[in-house]
Amino acid sequence: MHFKKQLAAVAVVAAVGLVATGCSGGGTSSSGPVELTVWTGFTGGDAPGYEQIVKDFNASQKHITVTMSAEPWDTIQQKLPSAWMTGQGPDIAAPSSDPNVIAQYVKTKSVLPITLTGDGDAKINSSEFAPALVDEFTYDKKLYAVPANFATLSLYYNKKLFTAAGVTPPKTVAELQDAAKKLTKNGTYGLVLADNNTIQMWPVLQWLSGGDIVDQKNCSVLSTSAGRDSLQPWVDLVSKDKISPVGLTGAEADALFSAGKAAMEINGPWAAPGYKKAGIDLGIVTVPVDVDGKPVTLGSTAPLAISAKTKHPQEAQQFLAYWTGKTAQKKFSLSTGFPSLRTDLTDDPELKADPVVSVFSSQAPTSRLYLPQVPNATQVDSDAYVPMIGSLTRGTSLNDGADTATKKIDELTGCSAK
Structure with a gap:
């Protein structure tokens, strides 16, 4: 959970x-x-x-x-x-x-x-x-x-579904994205991604793809080329390739994985007992390395x-x-x-x-850590970042969604950049 x-x-x-x-x-x-x-x-x-x-x-x-x-x-x-x-x-x-x-x-x-x-x-x-x-x-x-x-987040996977699809646990971002598409079939989702009421996993996806949310001045970088490039492939995987339902809560994503309806989920150690109890043939591996070949994941406390x-x-x-x-x-x-x-x-x-x-x-x-000591970090997440992900996966253009979130984030953090 x-x-x-x-x-x-x-x-x-x-x-x-x-x-x-x-x-x-x-x-x-x-x-x-x-x-x-x-x-x-x-x-x-x-x-x-x-x-x-x-x-x-x-x-x-x-x-x-x-x-x-x-x-x-x-x-x-x-x-x-x-x-x-x-x-x-x-x-x-x-x-x-x-x-x-x-x-x-x-x-x-x-x-x-x-x-x-x-x-x-x-x-x-x-x-x-x-x-x-x-x-x-x-x-x-x-x-x-x-x-x-x-806690850190790791990649949970269903060994039974992986074996049936002839897929091995991914080690790179490209392999993760490819596996998510291959495992999405017959009513099963490749990688369930919650975007609200959950431990944040979308920032991990951005980090893996070379992006971030704010810079050292607490100014949003979502509208930069790196920010947009780190969001676009994941938005496409959800909205076009249907690797995950849109608008999932953490509990809903967990339920899909526990029911054997999802092949992968990024989650913390608290989830393992529930998945095992549900009878999932469970595998746990580190989150794949980022586009530069470096390991990164969310640390949570x-x-x-x-x-x-x-x-x-x-x-x-x-x-x-x-x-x-x-x-x-x-x-x-x-x-x-x-x-x-x-x-x-x-x-x-x-x-x-x-x-x-x-x-x-x-x-x-x-x-x-996610937004460590960023001013009004809780509101940055709830009022800007979470709504942005929800709107992008529902069809809002990347430029419009990122620009709206950037404006709100900069207001909340007091960003001083011109």
């Missing part, structure tokens, strides 16, 4: 109950442990991995008890800003599956700067995180969140932050130290297939031997 719209319900509580929950999870009695509450949107196949971290932390000591609740991401995004502004809600939360959302909470002074950093198990070892993850959550030289996870008004800032940071610690992260990787967010686990023998973890981990060094 896709990271942005995972649908399986786990530990769901009523939305109204989220707002009513007081910050610090009900306080502390004189004889009992400190009680911390956590909200997350992790409701997919990887949810048991997060739940295990909480169980293990609670069992590891007697001074802090953590209770974690899971809700759909959109519910959290609607309720959390006002809850934290008024001192309500949880002590800790994953505010969104979009890491850029932390910027909004920093502006409203709703998140606590993290200070319990350093070496050793009792501290948050931020120096051991993948550098891009630290950069993503650092504002004015202060760290305001830790990565709740780290969700933030885990502390309310600025928590009554227990020290204990909350201690929990984040455990969550991101070496022991918890290794166990989480082995149970979920996620690569580790820690660089000191890169060469761990057990992780390298795991067939799922190894594929996703191998792409971590060359993965790219």
